Amino acid sequence: MDKFEQFFKENRLRLDTEDLDESLWNNIQNSFASKKRVNVYRSLYLVASLTLIIGLSIVLFYSKNDNISIEKPIFSEIDEVLSQEEISFIHLVNSQVEIIENSKIQSENLALLDGFIYQLKTIDKQHDLCRENIEKQGYTNELIQQVIYIYQLKLSVLGMMQTEINKINQHTNIQDYEKENVRIY
């Protein structure tokens, strides 16, 4: 190290000749404050988002189930036997829907049921289409068979949906059990 370098090493601190403007420090402090505000906003945003997601999940679940719980008789005007058969189908469908509605499922697993909801909506559309065709064309054997098939199909999908819910809940319960029973060595 030569004299030149030695001088700078020894006088390093004396080289700090510039003073910090108070306005600069105020700006820095303001940027700190904005960081704090961001943190508060982020927390509020998270809470609001979570509340919204949970709320939406509940609303969606029940609104989806509302779509599958409505069953109006079609055959009551044409034949008593057919009408009784239809009513028993409607009872079966509604009781199955009621079981599903009373099943508890975690909101994050709700998406797993989307496929069933879609199938049920499609079935409902076909059901409405049959109703419209009956209103326009009157009763035909083909339309009557279609309506009966729709009820059977709907019952089948609801049954599969219930099985899936049971599976999901069983899986969730196993996970919860495992979490609660972690051994500490």
Place this chain on the structure above:
Amino acid sequence: MKRNNNKTVEKLFKSDARRMYNICFRMMGNKQDAEDVLQDAYYKAYVNFDKLESIERFSAWLRKIVVNQCIAFHRQHIYFADIDLDNKDLLDETEDNWMHNVSMKVINNAIQKLPDGARIIFNLYLLENYSHKQIADMLEISQSTSKSQYYRAKQLLREQLMGVKLNG
């Protein structure tokens, strides 16, 4: 470190602010850039305060962030050329007694007047104690470029400050 008491943390930051500002001022070569870089560096440090391992290391940790911020600014704007080292000992070291008669303010002004590349490397090597290897890695240049820029800075400073003394 947890930011449990924001006022205490701010005091901690303020206690080093003047020293950090002077680092920025010497590295950047002008007041405006120094202020901008210091603000950015301080915000970055404040945001990442939780990553600081212990309070004893605060000053070193903050200085590293400030220096890195200066480098990040320069990396975008400066090309560091390799300089011929043949003339590095052009001035006789025996004449280095001049500096004891020159004020620190004048020396600082002379540092400000150095070309950007030379000034940054002079600061990093001599005043911030980085090795040429570290400087080369940080600035993505070769070690020989770092050395040649440093010798150039030394040479220019000697010329400037000797001139000041002779004229004064």
